[in-house]
Amino acid sequence: MVTYIDAATAPLKNTGQVRLYGREDFAGMRKASQVTARCLDELASRVKPGVTTQEIDDFVYEFGEANGAISATLNYRGYTKFTCTSINHVVCHGIPNDKPLREGDIVNIDVTYIVDGWYGDSSRMYPVGEVNRKAERLMEITYQSLMLGIDAARPGNTTGDIGHAIQSFVESQRYSVVRDFCGHGVGRLFHDTPNILHYGRPGEGVELKPGMIFTIEPMVNTGRPAVKVLNDGWTAVTRDRSLSAQYEHSIGITADGCEIFTLSPGGLHAPGLNIA
Numbered sequence: 001m002v003t004y005i006d007a008a009t010a011p012l013k014n015t016g017q018v019r020l021y022g023r024e025d026f027a028g029m030r031k032a033s034q035v036t037a038r039c040l041d042e043l044a045s046r047v048k049p050g051v052t053t054q055e056i057d058d059f060v061y062e063f064g065e066a067n068g069a070i071s072a073t074l075n076y077r078g079y080t081k082f083t084c085t086s087i088n089h090v091v092c093h094g095i096p097n098d099k100p101l102r103e104g105d106i107v108n109i110d111v112t113y114i115v116d117g118w119y120g121d122s123s124r125m126y127p128v129g130e131v132n133r134k135a136e137r138l139m140e141i142t143y144q145s146l147m148l149g150i151d152a153a154r155p156g157n158t159t160g161d162i163g164h165a166i167q168s169f170v171e172s173q174r175y176s177v178v179r180d181f182c183g184h185g186v187g188r189l190f191h192d193t194p195n196i197l198h199y200g201r202p203g204e205g206v207e208l209k210p211g212m213i214f215t216i217e218p219m220v221n222t223g224r225p226a227v228k229v230l231n232d233g234w235t236a237v238t239r240d241r242s243l244s245a246q247y248e249h250s251i252g253i254t255a256d257g258c259e260i261f262t263l264s265p266g267g268l269h270a271p272g273l274n275i276a
Contacts, residue, residue: 002194002206007187014185014192020211021187025118026252026259029187029213032069033120033250033261036113039063040124041266047126049103053085057096060111069113072121072190079234084110084123091178091219091227091236091244103129106139108246112190119186121215122262123248124269134222135243139271141173142220142245149198149216153251153258157208163200166218178219178244180227180236186250187213210255217248 007019021029039060046059060082064071071082079095086094086108087101094108101107110123125139145166152165170177183196194206198218223242230237238244247269251258263269 004209007211012188014189016193018193018206018209018212019185019187020209021213021252022211025187025213028116028118029120029250029252029261030259032113032115032118033122034265035064035067035069035115036111036120036122037262037264037269038067039111039113040109040122041264041268043109043126044266044268047101047107047109047128049129050100052098052100053087053094053096053107054098056085056109057082064113067113069115072112072114072119076190084108086110086235086244086246088243089238089241091221091238092181092246093234093236095232095234101128104131104135106131106135106243106245110246110248117188119188119190119250120262121186121190121248121250123217123246125245125247125271127271136271138175138220138222138243138245141170141175142218143247143269143271145170145177145198145218145220146216146247146249149218150249150251150258150260153208153216153253155208155210155253155255158203158205159194159196159208160200160204161202162216163197163205164202166216167199170218170220176221176223176225178221178225178227181217181219183215183217183248185212185214208253210253212253213250215248215250217246219244219246
């Protein structure tokens with residue numbers, strides 16, 4: 001049985017209850033999420049061949065410092081970086097390092113800033129120079145799947161409706177949806193209830209109600225969905241070495257649909273548009 005609770009009276013920990021947030025809470029999420037979105041916009045002109053993911057991580061730190069935001073990932077369960085940078089067959093949680101990006105790579109950059117106690121969580125794909133059509137199409141399909149999931153995020157629908165919208169589209173394009181990772185409740189906690197699976201059946205799961213806040217962040221592979229985590233304990237890669245892509249938004253359920261908190265202010269979120 002799912003229990004819903006007014007976020008104002010809920011303890012600041014994951015209790016398994018679904019928090020329902022109010023108007024002022026949505027304003028807090030909007031503010032934090034837009035710092036994240038502006039950072040991701042700024043990265044569009046910085047992702048290029050020869051740049052290291054450590055240089056990207058350094059910029060994310062500096063941007064946060066300049067905008068009154070701190071990184072949610074730094075020291076989270078021992079993680080030591082300000083962002084996650086996942087290249088080519090890396091599904092998620094890639095750790096920034098000093099290896100330069102190469103022409104034709106694709107990279108997901110995942111940023112979560114905390115502003116006034118609110119967590120703004122978003123990620124985008126970036127082409128590194130000129131990429132081939134296979135990589136380009138994967139990014140397009142993954143982004144479309146995210147937006148179809150968001151279209152299904154409205155009161156009266158369920159988390160299963162979101163997952164089904166994503167899965168049915170991705171598989172119709174002969175790609176696969178990663179099952180090992182999911183979206184999650186967000187707000188004053190980094191990871192909260194409910195989990196948002198990117199696969200599922202219509203009508204199943206948690207009913208969506210106004211005031212819910214969570215991420216949708218499908219990971220899509222050109223090959224099979226199976227992944228493995230490397231010995232560093234973080235980096236998840238496709239088992240068959242196939243390409244993987246991910247896009248993520250933080251959203252809030254409203255009376256008649258949802259609000260996307262992490263929309264790009266520069267209109268750069270969609271693939272093909274994030275080249276400054």
